[in-house]
Amino acid sequence: MSAGTIADERSDAAVVEPESDVRSHTRLWQRLARRPLSLTCIAYLVLLFVLAIGAPLVAPYDPFHPDIKLRLQGPSAVHWLGTDDLGRDTLSRLIFGARTALLASFQSVSFGAVVGITTGLVVGYLGGWFDRIAMRVADVMQSIPAVLLALALIGVLGKGLGNAMLAVGVIFSVSFMRITRAVVLAEKEQLYVDAARVLGLRTLSIMLRQILPNISPPLIVQASIALGTALLIEAMLSFLGVGIDSTQVSWGAMLETARQFQSQQPLLPIFPGLAITLSVLAFNLLGDSLRDATLPTGATAESSISRRTVAPFAVSPTSVHRPEAPADALLAVSGLTVAAPRPGGGSAELLSDVSFHVMRGETLGLVGESGCGKSMTALAVMGLLPPAVSIAAGSIRLAGTELAGLDDDAMRQVRGRRVGMVFQEPMAALSPVHTVGRQISDAVRAHTGLGRRQALARAAELLALVGVPDPHRRLQDYPHQFSGGMAQRVVIAGALACEPELLIADEPTTALDVTIQAQVLDLLMDLRQRLSMSVLLITHDLGVVADACDRLAVMYGGEVVETGNVEATFSHPRHPYTAALLAAMPRGEGVGSRLATIPGRVPPAWAWPQGCRFHPRCAHAVAACRQEPNILRHGVRCRRADELTLTDAR
Incomplete structure (x- = not known):
């Protein structure tokens, strides 16, 4: 490849501007809107957020107010989901429990994302000894079971929701760091990063403004899935009695209470268990949808197969x-x-x-x-x-x-x-x-x-x-x-x-x-x-x-431009592109002779030229070649095939 060609490719790459965030986000929402399951998950999570934020206004009763006379009652017109062992309203406690679950999840994931993504960016981009040390620490931490690590950190930091979620955030930071590092290692080799270096951008600017936006899709997916995992871990820690304190409501603590009185009120564990299950599923399914929607084409392999199997195909x-x-x-x-x-x-x-x-x-x-x-x-x-x-x-x-x-x-x-x-x-x-x-x-x-x-x-x-x-x-x-x-x-x-x-x-x-x-x-x-x-x-x-x-x-430009017998085509090529390929073949010419080349290069599929796709590089192109596409006739896709003599081009 000539130096001029390389320069052309780099100049073309430099003028390609990234899409605006608004357009990118608009297409993301459009893709999600075409997925009924995604809309269902989003609707459920929006409802959960509304209930959590407006819990004092939405909850029909004080979740901490006991009424022993009404203990362990089933669903009724007064208490829609019944009461617990102290006569507290189950529906009200579920609503306030949503606030605890979401707050804990966002605390842990936010901490893990900030620490993990920052570390992953630095170690992935800079490499060297910092990368080796960070990966060894990550290997050690991931070799320890997550629950055991969380319990150990809670033992050091003390009981409480904040400390529990800080422990969970430490666990998540390792996963975020490994994912970020992996995608940064591939992304930093892209041409736009070299262009940013050539422009003199600072290392911090390249990492935050060039690389980070391009690696955000997998990180968004990871964050969505981590939210569901954090919610599940919080419920588990509260179930074990090392999560929330007595001034908070947790679905996990509600399950622990239900376990003790399940024989007296069988419906008691159903509602908190269902809330945990639906919330974790919603986060995980939304993560899957985000993964598919953030692909470059917004489609999965399954959707590709489904399109391939639609028959009959259109006729051009x-x-x-x-x-x-x-x-x-x-x-x-x-x-x-x-x-x-x-x-x-x-x-x-x-x-x-x-x-x-x-x-x-x-x-x-x-x-x-x-x-x-x-x-x-x-x-x-x-x-x-x-x-x-x-x-x-x-x-x-x-x-x-x-x-x-x-x-x-x-x-x-x-x-x-x-x-x-x-x-x-x-x-x-x-x-x-x-x-x-x-x-x-x-x-x-x-x-x-x-x-x-x-x-x-x-x-x-x-x-x-x-x-x-x-x-x-x-x-x-x-x-x-x-x-x-x-x-x-x-x-x-x-x-x-x-x-x-x-x-x-x-x-x-x-x-x-x-x-x-x-x-x-x-x-x-x-x-x-x-x-x-x-x-x-x-x-x-x-x-x-x-x-x-x-x-x-x-083939040229996604089309077959000439077919025929090898000997006949080599002796008498009929398409200018075939003749140009033959002329560019090395033949052991003498010292100082120049090898023939084809000017320009093959355009990308989204920029096929109008008319004959070879005409920008063809020395025989006329005005008609630039206007109307050529059709494969008698084994050649060239409107001037019958009037050109291309044998000498070899």
């Missing part, structure tokens, strides 16, 4: 021009459009009207620069789209079976059994805590009725098939005991566990050196012939395409 307006795949094609992708919600509202098309096919026994190369949509296409075929990303239109047919719209259970029968996938990072694709034999045999057993020993024998056969020496012994090895090339062979063996009809190889040689790359490619081509398997090879290396593929599909 250009579908009438779409070429038909051969009837005997193994994989036929037609008009595939994949969309994701945009942070500012609306949606962005990550893939638009993608169409190609793979014949049986054929290797199709899917090529293009990074960001063109190659891996997203593979994930759409496998039904592994990220949360909130969904198929908006189009069809994916595997030997006549429609994959677009299948639910996750149905797709599980396709993955591994009929379609295998090899990822570009072998060490990331293998679990570091399980042996390779365990991982491959698990894949075998997931789709067959084989027992453990038979599956391990099959795993050894697969390792031998992909060229791993001494396969029976190496079944007991872990991924870190393999070199990069051998680890990639293990990944390929796992993908072939059930002899799939189609193998999707997503840049399988990117992380390997040149010699190992050639070995892995030779292995894939040999396996294709031996197993009569089709291969969809995703790569940005046209040399690999020339050596290994029968046909190719060139």
